[in-house]
Amino acid sequence: MGIKVKDLISMSDLSVAEMKEILTNAKAMKEILKRDIKKVPTLRGRVIINLFYENSTRTRTSFELAGKYMGADVININVSTSSVAKGESLLDTAKTLDSMGADVVVMRHPASGAHHLLGQAVKARVINAGDGAHEHPTQALLDLYTMLEYKQDLQGRKVAIIGDILHSRVARSNILGLNAFGAQVWVCGPPTLMPARIEDLGVNVTYKMEEALADADVIMMLRIQLERQKKGLFPSIREYAKFYGLNKRKLALAKRDALVMHPGPMNRGVEITAEVAECCQAVIEEQVTNGVAVRMALLYSMGGVKTNVIA
Amino acid sequence: MLLLKNGLLVDPSQDICEKADVLVVGNTVSQLSKEITPTPEMEVLDLSGKVVAPGFIDMHVHLREPGLEHKETILAGCQAAAKGGFTGLACMPNTSPVVDNEGTVELILVRGQKYGLVHVYPIACITKGQEGNELTEMGILHEAGAIAFSDDGKTVKNSGVMRRALDYAKAFGFLLISHCEDEDLAGSGVMHEGLVSTELGLAGIPALSEELIIERDIRLAELTKSRIHIAHVSTARGVEIIREAKKRGVKVTAEVTPHHFTLTHEAVRGYDPNTKVNPPLRTREDVEALRKGLAEGVIDCIATDHAPHAREEKEVEFNYAPCGISGLETAVPLAWENLYLSGYLTLPQLVQCFSTNPARILGIDRGSLKVGKVADITVIDPNLKQKVDKDKFYSLGKNTPFHGWELTGWPVLTIKDGKIIRLPE
Numbered sequence: 128m129g130i131k132v133k134d135l136i137s138m139s140d141l142s143v144a145e146m147k148e149i150l151t152n153a154k155a156m157k158e159i160l161k162r163d164i165k166k167v168p169t170l171r172g173r174v175i176i177n178l179f180y181e182n183s184t185r186t187r188t189s190f191e192l193a194g195k196y197m198g199a200d201v202i203n204i205n206v207s208t209s210s211v212a213k214g215e216s217l218l219d220t221a222k223t224l225d226s227m228g229a230d231v232v233v234m235r236h237p238a239s240g241a242h243h244l245l246g247q248a249v250k251a252r253v254i255n256a257g258d259g260a261h262e263h264p265t266q267a268l269l270d271l272y273t274m275l276e277y278k279q280d281l282q283g284r285k286v287a288i289i290g291d292i293l294h295s296r297v298a299r300s301n302i303l304g305l306n307a308f309g310a311q312v313w314v315c316g317p318p319t320l321m322p323a324r325i326e327d328l329g330v331n332v333t334y335k336m337e338e339a340l341a342d343a344d345v346i347m348m349l350r351i352q353l354e355r356q357k358k359g360l361f362p363s364i365r366e367y368a369k370f371y372g373l374n375k376r377k378l379a380l381a382k383r384d385a386l387v388m389h390p391g392p393m394n395r396g397v398e399i400t401a402e403v404a405e406c407c408q409a410v411i412e413e414q415v416t417n418g419v420a421v422r423m424a425l426l427y428s429m430g431g432v433k434t435n436v437i438a
Numbered sequence: 439m440l441l442l443k444n445g446l447l448v449d450p451s452q453d454i455c456e457k458a459d460v461l462v463v464g465n466t467v468s469q470l471s472k473e474i475t476p477t478p479e480m481e482v483l484d485l486s487g488k489v490v491a492p493g494f495i496d497m498h499v500h501l502r503e504p505g506l507e508h509k510e511t512i513l514a515g516c517q518a519a520a521k522g523g524f525t526g527l528a529c530m531p532n533t534s535p536v537v538d539n540e541g542t543v544e545l546i547l548v549r550g551q552k553y554g555l556v557h558v559y560p561i562a563c564i565t566k567g568q569e570g571n572e573l574t575e576m577g578i579l580h581e582a583g584a585i586a587f588s589d590d591g592k593t594v595k596n597s598g599v600m601r602r603a604l605d606y607a608k609a610f611g612f613l614l615i616s617h618c619e620d621e622d623l624a625g626s627g628v629m630h631e632g633l634v635s636t637e638l639g640l641a642g643i644p645a646l647s648e649e650l651i652i653e654r655d656i657r658l659a660e661l662t663k664s665r666i667h668i669a670h671v672s673t674a675r676g677v678e679i680i681r682e683a684k685k686r687g688v689k690v691t692a693e694v695t696p697h698h699f700t701l702t703h704e705a706v707r708g709y710d711p712n713t714k715v716n717p718p719l720r721t722r723e724d725v726e727a728l729r730k731g732l733a734e735g736v737i738d739c740i741a742t743d744h745a746p747h748a749r750e751e752k753e754v755e756f757n758y759a760p761c762g763i764s765g766l767e768t769a770v771p772l773a774w775e776n777l778y779l780s781g782y783l784t785l786p787q788l789v790q791c792f793s794t795n796p797a798r799i800l801g802i803d804r805g806s807l808k809v810g811k812v813a814d815i816t817v818i819d820p821n822l823k824q825k826v827d828k829d830k831f832y833s834l835g836k837n838t839p840f841h842g843w844e845l846t847g848w849p850v851l852t853i854k855d856g857k858i859i860r861l862p863e
Contacts, residue, residue, distance in 0.1 A: 238755035240709030261639030
């Protein structure tokens with residue numbers, strides 16, 4: 128099996144069967160994480176490069192550990208965005224890494240579509256670890272995994288994604304993944320943070336958090352970048368927290384066993400109160416663990432299966 | 439003496455669309471007739487099956503020289519224009535330095551004349567430094583050779599300044615050309631705002647950011663009773679605003695680019711930076727409205743907005759790439775296919791959009807093959823079908839989204855001042 132496309136850039140690059148295969152494999156990977164010796168030789172001799180043009184602790188570490196647990200050699204390259212303009216072009220960097228024999232390049236980049244450019248230029252397989260406001264498919268996969276762990280089936284489940292939809296690659300990837308699994312997706316946020324024609328992606332749109340939360344099975348809170356306030360996208364942090372933050376009182380509108388999720392890092396007291404983040408319905412830490420397992424499964428599908436391996 | 443035999447002569451200036459021979463003596467058209475018998479002193483070109491038209495004029499070209507020769511030079515741009523079927527072009531002033539002084543106007547004129555491939559008509563800035571504050575010395579710049587005025591690429595943001603510019607230009611009857619964009623509303627947008635921008639996660643530019651300024655500049659032209667030309671109209675509402683203004687008698691003209699009447703924002707999927715243009719590629723409905731706008735005469739002409747860039751500037755992330763398409767060498771076949779063959783324009787209308795109308799808007803004695811007129815001639819082969827090959831462009835800018843497209847109706851010959859233009863292989 129494995130994944131048909133060379134590069135995983137969007138959730139739309141995967142068939143439902145491929146998503147399911149990754150999620151099934153992730154179960155086995157999660158078992159490995161619980162062992163004393165968290166290492167298998169599956170990807171021994173493979174080189175994975177984490178190429179990060181944006182700061183990230185969570186995703187980069189998650190990919191790094193996933194690669195190492197699978198036995199691959201993992202290299203991290205952090206390129207500060209400020210040097211992009213005067214520095215080496217993405218194409219040249221990519222070709223350099225390719226020439227050094229990278230098997231998989233995991234990239235995060237602030238510009239939407241950067242991975243299309245990268246993928247066309249390199250022989251290595253490319254995994255999107257987040258591009259601008261476009262997609263973050265491994266986040267969607269780990270979110271699906273987490274939801275399925277608790278809910279078994281997502282058919283008809285109401286999933287509310289709340290916050291800055293406009294700039295959110297997490298939202299875009301999750302919409303694609305959740306629609307593929309038959310969930311009923313709601314997006315919610317102030318109109319200034321809602322992208323044009325989002326309803327055409329097959330989601331329900333509301334500006335009222337109460338409507339999004341009513342009888343929800345899953346609540347996915349998004350991180351609000353505080354500097355967006357300076358650009359006039361919302362009046363103040365205080366106002367944002369009041370109308371689009373999740374607290375205990377609002378949580379009660381959802382189903383009693385609704386899951387509370389957050390891709391991290393959280394702004395406690397802004398989009399989510401500390402109380403909710405740590406309540407029994409929150410699965411935020413579980414998402415992090417699952418992230419490693421899902422990425423191990425993905426690397427297994429993309430880094431392990433090669434046609435040109437010399438025996 | 440040059441005899442063009444057996445071609446289909448299409449000249450809207452004298453309502454001709456029929457097989458006719460054209461005799462050129464010196465630099466002028468000396469005879470038009472059903473049948474001209476060759477004499478030994480004539481060079482004879484058999485143009486059976488070809489279209490013979492008054493020379494095409496592209497009134498929106500970026501030649502980049504002086505200062506940005508890594509993108510394009512006057513020589514390469516003129517070669518590209520001639521190859522693309524043009525005998526004249528007006529070039530935009532956003533060079534380095536910008537064209538806000540006599541010296542730069544003269545430099546462009548002199549170099550254009552030296553190469554002699556197409557007529558080069560420099561456009562000068564409306565404001566000094568293209569900064570939107572103080573008016574340039576329009577009268578002096580005009581005497582130096584500027585054909586029109588524009589801060590192309592930048593809207594004159596201050597409505598008061600734009601009003602003064604239109605008012606002042608009226609004294610001389612000068613033409614102002616407006617790039618219409620409310621930069622605050624466009625924000626950090628890099629493509630048309632709509633479903634595609636949402637799916638791609640790219641910041642959107644609402645159609646309104648263009649339409650607001652089209653409306654503003656038309657109203658200012660109305661107020662000042664001056665002339666305004668709207669560059670690269672891209673939206674359906676924009677066409678409607680211009681239609682209404684023309685009905686009211688406002689002295690407004692407008693152009694559309696081949697990429698705007700050919701492509702939609704769907705072309706941006708895949709993030710090819712060659713589809714990044716300003717104004718951005720719009721929707722199917724907008725494309726339809728632009729084509730109909732041309733057919734109904736609301737939009738007067740086709741101009742390429744030829745915007746060459748160096749390869750390394752375009753081979754970057756979509757967000758970081760500069761806007762523009764190298765358009766001179768694909769304009770005619772794109773129009774031939776999308777406007778003529780698809781039934782929006784008749785042949786005379788097509789020639790009007792490429793020749794008669796731009797000549798009229800710029801106020802130059804071109805766009806006609808009446809006896810006695812200068813023999814600037816464009817010849818098109820309606821049967822020539824070939825693929826666009828960017829590597830064969832004369833332009834230094836290879837930035838085209840049309841590479842590999844198979845198109846018909848290519849220009850095969852241009853004649854300028856009565857002389858056949860020959861380009862290096």
